[in-house]
Amino acid sequence: MSAAAPQLVIRGAIVLRATPEGLELAEAIGIADGRVVAAGRRDDVPVPAGARVVDVGPRAVIPGLHDFHIHLVDLARSTRSLRFNEDPDGGAVAARVAEAAAALPPRAWIRGRGWSEVQLGGATPALEEATGGRPTWLMSHDGHSAWASAAARRLAGLHAATPDPDGGRIERDEHGEPTGVLRERAMDLVSEHVARVQGSELRDSLDLTLRALAGHGITGASEAGDYTDRNGVGADADLGDSASSLTDLGDLIDGRLRLSIGIPADAIAAAAARGLRTGVAVPDRRTLRIGWAKHYTDGALGSGTAALFGPGGEPAGILRVTPERLADDAALARPAGIGLALHAIGDRAIAVALDAFEGAPARMPGAPMDRIEHVQLLRPPDAPRFARAGVVASVQPIHAAADRDLVERHWAERADDAYAWRRLRTVGALLVAGSDAPVEDVDPWLGIHAAVHRRFPDDDRGDWRTGEGLTLPEALSAYTVAAAIAVGAPDEGHLRVGARADLAVLNADLSTVLRADDELASVHAELTLVDGREVPRS
């Protein structure tokens, strides 16, 4: 217990701690030197002379939310590239590309993201024309496919005779000519040649992105890592594009967001050689730590590349990495204290990822748990393996809302196994929630809503398969305490005495939050603190 006198006292409807079983509440907390030093009823938290009092009445005060799977660098970048999420068809996508092309010099790259298979079907000739011969790189909605224009393919040396790489596919027309659509590892053939905004060039966009996170009440995040170590910048270039860009901008982030910075699996050896371990602070930074090493075990539902078991148990879809490589990397990472985060969407990919963890050497004492990202289609017998092996189920509830039509179309007879969060909870797996932004909206209130209702607030078709949905306390726990457990930080994710004062004062009453209806869509933070200090928000 700290004996320090509060410098700041907050009174309101305070959620001290959210567990799956329920919310622990208080009327007031006192904060000194960045930590909670008193909590309880109003009279339990005296106000010393000179202390500041913030009384928010019935409004909710919550532990700051943690986005456990975010692509922060891509999210910052996406504020300056084209986004097609709202465009009705391929014609609209092409029109926006043409508009962008008209504003650019002839050889400049056009970048965009967010197209769906429905939009792009048959539209690639129109897209090609819209680029005006400029190298163009457009990522799909799920980020597991991309379209490269003829100029981009020429720069990358990709032509009709180029074979499909392992773990990837080059889509071709009836004459065998590439259409420009590249799946999974085939994207790597071109993506390394794409001009990208990195490091300090991202400063202004990242600043805006950090303000947006604070405005949602987010005080913590886990950068979801990278697919290669070959695109880095600056002092940490060997850790890949996103990690090196983030450490390059560490001064901008520090004190505003408690951020775990993921690295690509290719960088495990480099990180281990430098003594970097998961959960350990980045040198000279207060709120930055090293995150997990990422592998993409399979593709995604939207691109049709998730690795599945067919009806007879036969393999389908794309496995991007061999089980042998996963075993090698687990054997390298475990003794080095580096946790693995394995992207696995299809049931076969999840089984392969669990096999790798079960076969790996024991974790170092005190090392954070390994994690499986997305867990979108889960065979019932694989659920208890998460709890047994101590593997975090890192889920993004908003994917269920976004994918409900895809699931009904492609996985209909398996729909009970899709986004099976209740099943994972029942067997005692640690369920942690995130957004996968910029693939989906970063707003955690849409995520919490989707965890409960499995739809978007403006989806008027009613809730979707809520048997596998979560209660509000379970959802809030997945965005707070559960993330802190996964990171290995017992003084984060709650506001009991001794905790770091990372919190959000909401614009909504606690009763609104507890009701968890469509009003969640308009919840935001009116004050956000990290280490007891207000951070700028939008």
Ligand SMILES: [Zn+2]
């Ligand atoms: Zn992701």
